[in-house]
Amino acid sequence: MSAETPTRPKPPPKWPYTLAGLALIGIVLVAGWSLDDARWERLPQFPREIVQYAGRMLDGVLTWPGAHPEGQADPALTYGDWWLQSLRLMGESVALAWIGTCVGALFSFPLAFLAASNTSPLVLRVPVRLFFNAIRAVPEILLAVIVMLPLFGLNPMAGAMAIGIHSIGSLGKLTLENIEAVDPRPVEAVAAAGASWWQRVRTAVIPQMLPETVAFWLYRFEVNIRASAILGVVSAGGIGALLNRVLRGREWEWGGIMLAVIIIVTILVDQLSAALRHRILHGAEATVVAA
Template sequence: MASGVSILPAPQLAVLNEAYRKAVARKRLKVTIAAAVFCAALLIAVFGAEVNLRTLFTYFGNFVSYFDRILTLDSGARVWTDPLEWFWGWKKWLRMLGETLLISYVGTLAGATAAFALNFFAAQNTSPGPFLCFAIRRLLEFARTVPGIVFALIFVIAFGLGPMAGVLAIAIHTAGALGKLFAEIVENADMKPVEGIRSTGASWLSCMRFAILPQVSAGYISYALLRFEINVREASVMGFVGAGGIGQELVVAIRKFYYSDVSAILVTIIITVFIIDITTGWLRGRLFGKEARG
């Protein structure tokens, strides 16, 4: 059966069309103003940071030529033509890479443990008091706001060169980052089980243990694995200030202009990060399902 389509009278239709045109005009005006503000802020940032495009294009060739040099052996041949010469120090580099992985692992474990201990106090729905929540949140903000390499430099001055400084720097920065993420997971947890357990007279600790932890433990592990991937890269950079690991060898190669060594060490780090990324993604998939893979 055919259905009729009602047509509004011309005056009402004109009013609706006019209202629609005004709404579209307002939306376009808002988009135009937002774009203008964005462009103005971008220009202010460019001038404030003294970004000089002429300098960029003038010296861009140096950037390209550096990559050309690090892909060339001392004999003048390309690095991939003689892998044995390219990776001549692979035993030493793998040993230092292992040190980097240990720094990342221990730092991540220590930081995740601290984050686990503090996140319940930082979450608004589980913290015993607002003042304690405020204090823990500011502490975590400080830990994650200061760059890890700054912490590493401070600890190198305090404890000397070596992996100890890297472990402490990664642990503090990881505690701040994971503490924030863990607290957000807890804030999104269902509080009905907490109310049920609390009605039995259970303590605050028991409520966290039996009502909150079962809901959030999967998210904790997933974020901790992701953080480990990040910390491997962080530990490589921290070697620049003497915090141990393969980064220490990389900065020596850069400073002494051992061009082919620079590319060999970089390739070693990149391949290691790829392997870790694939492995942790597979592990998250096995533990929590395919949707947990990043």
């Protein structure tokens, strides 16, 4: 006598969770719309104003560099001077991002081994992970205003250190997860041969996690360029210093040049960083030469 094949029970319906999620989204939207300071009557004007300001910014980008902008405080300046000043400050932003990334990588790398579960005891993991979470939760601009500007003054080093400290938290989190994801078999083999903790880390852990960790550093450099672009608003260096002048003088043409420089430089750095990350993670592609 053959036993009957058991039937699989039907899964519970998913529509209650879908309705609950939609209801939650609706509540958040209604709460946002009910804000007292929201001027929703200006919403129909938004498309026209966007076209107006975008047109003025595009004029700044497309105007001949030798022309003189109208209505500016210094009549000797040309559009070419605006381009040069924007490029110089964007170079400063890239330098801030590079210094901050180096600071973050330098300090997060050793600390990550004290925070990973397979390389550190619990008594060390907990405080180091709390440290990573604490500094990662504070935005770079707040670090610059509250901590770095009082220490360094109105100096680009304040922006670089703010980016660096925030990068310690972000890179530390990514690096410790990378350490915990290594193959344990080489570590166990080295430990069975009588290796010390440092020998196990140096010979079995670092060779596995270093390529992807370096790729994380390059990706963080891209993120830091975007962060450094706004630190100049609080006098912490970078191209963001022009934003105050653009808003104060209503020089939207200069704002268009500044935005174009940020986009161009960011795209170039992103492409270069992506190529380097691909080379690090996958190596040089083998080419077959036909005989």
